[in-house]
Amino acid sequence: MTISTYPSFTLFVAGAERLIHGEAVTVTLQSLLAYGPQRHHWAVAWSGGKAGGSDA
Secondary structure, X not given: OOHHHXXXXXXXXXXXXXOOHHHHHHHHHHXXXXXXXXXXXXXXXXXXXXXXXXXX
């Protein structure tokens, strides 16, 4: 899947569909490849998610 084929996701709607880890990594890499060359500096952070989550 490419970025353009993913629906718009939201964290603020009850029951909102969320990406699984592999999908999130894929979309992040596609975003970096698409927009990264336009930037001189990058800053990347990852929280690692919540402890005890069902998809941890």
